[in-house]
Amino acid sequence: MAVxxxxxxxxxxxxxxxxxxxDSGVGKTSLLTRFAHDSFDEKVASTIGVDFAVKKLSVxxxxxxxxxxxxxxxxxxxxxxxxxxxxxxGIILVYDVSRPDTxxxxxxQWMRELELYGTxxxxxxxxxxxxxxxxxxxxxxxxxxxxxxRRHGCLFVETSAKTNIAVANAFEELVLKILETPSxxxxxxxxxxxxxxxxxxxGYGVYDYCYC
Numbered sequence: 001m002a003v004x005x006x007x008x009x010x011x012x013x014x015x016x017x018x019x020x021x022x023d024s025g026v027g028k029t030s031l032l033t034r035f036a037h038d039s040f041d042e043k044v045a046s047t048i049g050v051d052f053a054v055k056k057l058s059v060x061x062x063x064x065x066x067x068x069x070x071x072x073x074x075x076x077x078x079x080x081x082x083x084x085x086x087x088x089x090g091i092i093l094v095y096d097v098s099r100p101d102t103x104x105x106x107x108x109q110w111m112r113e114l115e116l117y118g119t120x121x122x123x124x125x126x127x128x129x130x131x132x133x134x135x136x137x138x139x140x141x142x143x144x145x146x147x148x149x150r151r152h153g154c155l156f157v158e159t160s161a162k163t164n165i166a167v168a169n170a171f172e173e174l175v176l177k178i179l180e181t182p183s184x185x186x187x188x189x190x191x192x193x194x195x196x197x198x199x200x201x202x203g204y205g206v207y208d209y210c211y212c
Contacts, residue, residue: 013062022094027130030161085117126155133160
Protein backbone atom coordinates (compact mmCIF):
# COMPACT_ATOMS: atom_id res chain seq x y z
CA MET A 1 0.00 0.00 0.00
CA ALA A 2 1.28 3.47 -0.88
CA VAL A 3 0.13 5.07 2.37
CA UNK A 4 2.88 4.87 4.97
CA UNK A 5 3.35 5.61 8.66
CA UNK A 6 6.01 8.24 9.22
CA UNK A 7 6.03 10.18 12.48
CA UNK A 8 7.70 13.26 11.04
CA UNK A 9 7.16 16.99 10.76
CA UNK A 10 8.18 17.10 7.11
CA UNK A 11 6.89 19.90 4.93
CA UNK A 12 3.31 19.34 3.78
CA UNK A 13 2.94 19.06 0.00
CA UNK A 14 -0.85 19.07 -0.24
CA UNK A 15 -3.76 20.06 1.98
CA UNK A 16 -6.96 18.27 0.99
CA UNK A 17 -10.47 18.91 2.26
CA UNK A 18 -12.83 15.94 2.59
CA UNK A 19 -16.51 16.18 3.46
CA UNK A 20 -18.67 13.51 5.12
CA UNK A 21 -22.34 13.62 4.12
CA UNK A 22 -25.40 11.56 5.01
CA ASP A 23 -28.40 11.30 7.32
CA SER A 24 -28.14 11.66 11.07
CA GLY A 25 -27.18 8.39 12.77
CA VAL A 26 -25.49 6.68 9.81
CA GLY A 27 -22.13 6.81 11.60
CA LYS A 28 -20.29 9.75 10.03
CA THR A 29 -18.84 10.88 13.35
CA SER A 30 -17.87 7.32 14.28
CA LEU A 31 -16.09 6.86 10.95
CA LEU A 32 -14.13 10.05 11.49
CA THR A 33 -13.29 9.19 15.09
CA ARG A 34 -12.14 5.71 14.06
CA PHE A 35 -9.99 7.16 11.28
CA ALA A 36 -8.59 10.07 13.28
CA HIS A 37 -7.53 8.23 16.44
CA ASP A 38 -8.70 4.63 16.15
CA SER A 39 -11.45 4.70 18.74
CA PHE A 40 -15.19 4.07 18.88
CA ASP A 41 -17.81 5.49 21.23
CA GLU A 42 -21.11 3.61 21.32
CA LYS A 43 -22.83 6.65 22.85
CA VAL A 44 -21.48 9.33 20.53
CA ALA A 45 -23.87 12.27 20.23
CA SER A 46 -25.21 13.58 16.94
CA THR A 47 -23.09 16.29 15.40
CA ILE A 48 -24.46 19.81 15.76
CA GLY A 49 -23.44 21.94 12.82
CA VAL A 50 -19.97 20.89 11.67
CA ASP A 51 -16.97 19.27 13.36
CA PHE A 52 -13.62 18.46 11.85
CA ALA A 53 -10.36 16.61 12.36
CA VAL A 54 -6.94 16.92 10.77
CA LYS A 55 -4.75 13.99 9.84
CA LYS A 56 -1.36 13.75 8.13
CA LEU A 57 -0.38 10.97 5.75
CA SER A 58 2.61 10.02 3.68
CA VAL A 59 1.46 8.97 0.21
CA UNK A 60 4.18 7.77 -2.15
CA UNK A 61 6.76 10.57 -1.81
CA UNK A 62 4.24 13.26 -0.83
CA UNK A 63 3.13 14.53 2.55
CA UNK A 64 -0.62 15.13 2.69
CA UNK A 65 -2.68 16.90 5.33
CA UNK A 66 -6.36 15.98 5.36
CA UNK A 67 -8.99 18.25 6.86
CA UNK A 68 -12.03 16.02 7.26
CA UNK A 69 -15.35 17.73 7.91
CA UNK A 70 -18.21 15.92 9.62
CA UNK A 71 -21.55 17.57 8.86
CA UNK A 72 -24.79 17.34 10.79
CA UNK A 73 -27.43 15.17 9.14
CA UNK A 74 -30.42 16.99 10.60
CA UNK A 75 -32.50 19.16 8.29
CA UNK A 76 -32.37 22.14 10.65
CA UNK A 77 -28.62 22.51 10.04
CA UNK A 78 -28.83 22.54 6.20
CA UNK A 79 -28.15 26.26 5.81
CA UNK A 80 -25.24 26.05 8.24
CA UNK A 81 -23.45 23.22 6.46
CA UNK A 82 -23.93 24.45 2.88
CA UNK A 83 -20.97 26.83 3.13
CA UNK A 84 -18.63 23.94 3.98
CA UNK A 85 -18.95 22.36 0.54
CA UNK A 86 -16.59 25.01 -0.81
CA UNK A 87 -13.22 23.58 -1.85
CA UNK A 88 -13.94 19.96 -0.91
CA UNK A 89 -11.80 17.67 -3.08
CA GLY A 90 -13.30 14.45 -1.73
CA ILE A 91 -16.90 13.67 -0.80
CA ILE A 92 -17.87 10.64 1.30
CA LEU A 93 -21.59 9.85 1.16
CA VAL A 94 -22.50 7.54 4.05
CA TYR A 95 -25.54 5.32 4.55
CA ASP A 96 -26.51 2.72 7.16
CA VAL A 97 -26.97 -0.81 5.74
CA SER A 98 -29.74 -1.45 8.30
CA ARG A 99 -31.76 1.59 7.13
CA PRO A 100 -32.70 1.54 3.41
CA ASP A 101 -34.08 5.07 3.66
CA THR A 102 -30.58 6.41 4.32
CA UNK A 103 -29.42 5.10 0.94
CA UNK A 104 -32.50 6.50 -0.75
CA UNK A 105 -31.84 9.89 0.83
CA UNK A 106 -28.35 9.98 -0.67
CA UNK A 107 -30.00 10.29 -4.07
CA UNK A 108 -33.03 12.33 -3.09
CA GLN A 109 -31.26 14.84 -0.86
CA TRP A 110 -27.50 14.63 -0.53
CA MET A 111 -26.58 14.20 -4.20
CA ARG A 112 -28.82 17.13 -5.09
CA GLU A 113 -27.33 19.27 -2.36
CA LEU A 114 -23.84 18.37 -3.55
CA GLU A 115 -24.71 19.42 -7.10
CA LEU A 116 -26.09 22.69 -5.77
CA TYR A 117 -23.27 23.67 -3.40
CA GLY A 118 -20.19 21.76 -4.56
CA THR A 119 -17.47 23.93 -6.10
CA UNK A 120 -15.08 21.25 -7.41
CA UNK A 121 -16.28 19.76 -10.69
CA UNK A 122 -13.80 16.88 -10.47
CA UNK A 123 -14.23 16.16 -6.75
CA UNK A 124 -13.83 12.45 -6.05
CA UNK A 125 -17.00 10.90 -4.64
CA UNK A 126 -17.24 7.76 -2.57
CA UNK A 127 -20.30 5.93 -1.27
CA UNK A 128 -19.68 4.23 2.09
CA UNK A 129 -22.03 1.51 3.34
CA UNK A 130 -21.52 1.68 7.09
CA UNK A 131 -22.48 -0.65 9.97
CA UNK A 132 -21.85 -3.94 8.14
CA UNK A 133 -21.41 -5.48 11.60
CA UNK A 134 -25.19 -5.52 12.19
CA UNK A 135 -25.63 -9.10 10.95
CA UNK A 136 -29.26 -10.13 10.43
CA UNK A 137 -30.41 -6.53 10.85
CA UNK A 138 -28.90 -5.69 7.47
CA UNK A 139 -31.48 -4.46 4.93
CA UNK A 140 -29.30 -3.14 2.06
CA UNK A 141 -27.21 -5.66 0.14
CA UNK A 142 -23.71 -5.14 -1.20
CA UNK A 143 -25.09 -5.29 -4.74
CA UNK A 144 -27.63 -2.53 -4.06
CA UNK A 145 -24.97 -0.22 -2.65
CA UNK A 146 -22.43 -1.05 -5.34
CA UNK A 147 -24.98 -0.49 -8.10
CA UNK A 148 -25.98 2.86 -6.63
CA UNK A 149 -22.34 3.97 -6.49
CA ARG A 150 -21.68 2.80 -10.04
CA ARG A 151 -24.71 4.65 -11.41
CA HIS A 152 -23.51 7.86 -9.81
CA GLY A 153 -19.85 7.50 -10.76
CA CYS A 154 -18.68 6.98 -7.17
CA LEU A 155 -16.16 4.73 -5.50
CA PHE A 156 -17.75 2.19 -3.15
CA VAL A 157 -16.61 0.70 0.15
CA GLU A 158 -18.42 -1.22 2.91
CA THR A 159 -17.28 -0.37 6.44
CA SER A 160 -17.89 -0.78 10.14
CA ALA A 161 -16.64 1.98 12.40
CA LYS A 162 -17.55 -0.17 15.40
CA THR A 163 -15.42 -3.19 14.45
CA ASN A 164 -12.94 -1.21 12.35
CA ILE A 165 -13.70 -2.87 9.02
CA ALA A 166 -12.19 -1.05 6.01
CA VAL A 167 -12.45 2.44 7.53
CA ALA A 168 -8.82 3.28 6.83
CA ASN A 169 -9.06 1.66 3.41
CA ALA A 170 -11.93 3.96 2.46
CA PHE A 171 -9.97 7.12 3.24
CA GLU A 172 -6.83 5.72 1.61
CA GLU A 173 -8.62 4.92 -1.62
CA LEU A 174 -10.24 8.35 -1.72
CA VAL A 175 -6.96 10.18 -1.15
CA LEU A 176 -5.11 8.14 -3.75
CA LYS A 177 -7.81 8.92 -6.32
CA ILE A 178 -7.62 12.64 -5.50
CA LEU A 179 -3.84 12.62 -5.95
CA GLU A 180 -4.34 11.00 -9.34
CA THR A 181 -6.59 13.90 -10.44
CA PRO A 182 -4.35 16.83 -11.48
CA SER A 183 -7.16 19.39 -11.56
CA UNK A 184 -7.78 18.83 -7.85
CA UNK A 185 -4.17 19.56 -6.92
CA UNK A 186 -3.85 22.94 -8.63
CA UNK A 187 -4.90 24.85 -5.52
CA UNK A 188 -4.14 22.15 -2.93
CA UNK A 189 -0.76 23.50 -1.87
CA UNK A 190 0.42 23.13 1.68
CA UNK A 191 -1.36 26.24 2.98
CA UNK A 192 -4.68 25.90 1.15
CA UNK A 193 -7.89 25.22 3.03
CA UNK A 194 -6.68 26.89 6.22
CA UNK A 195 -9.01 26.34 9.19
CA UNK A 196 -9.64 29.35 11.41
CA UNK A 197 -9.98 27.86 14.88
CA UNK A 198 -11.15 31.13 16.37
CA UNK A 199 -14.32 31.00 14.26
CA UNK A 200 -15.37 27.41 14.97
CA UNK A 201 -16.30 25.32 17.94
CA UNK A 202 -15.23 21.74 17.33
CA GLY A 203 -15.96 18.67 19.40
CA TYR A 204 -12.72 17.18 18.11
CA GLY A 205 -10.31 20.07 18.19
CA VAL A 206 -7.45 19.33 15.84
CA TYR A 207 -5.76 15.94 15.69
CA ASP A 208 -2.43 15.63 13.85
CA TYR A 209 -1.74 11.96 13.20
CA CYS A 210 0.38 10.16 10.68
CA TYR A 211 -1.25 7.07 9.31
CA CYS A 212 -0.20 3.82 7.64
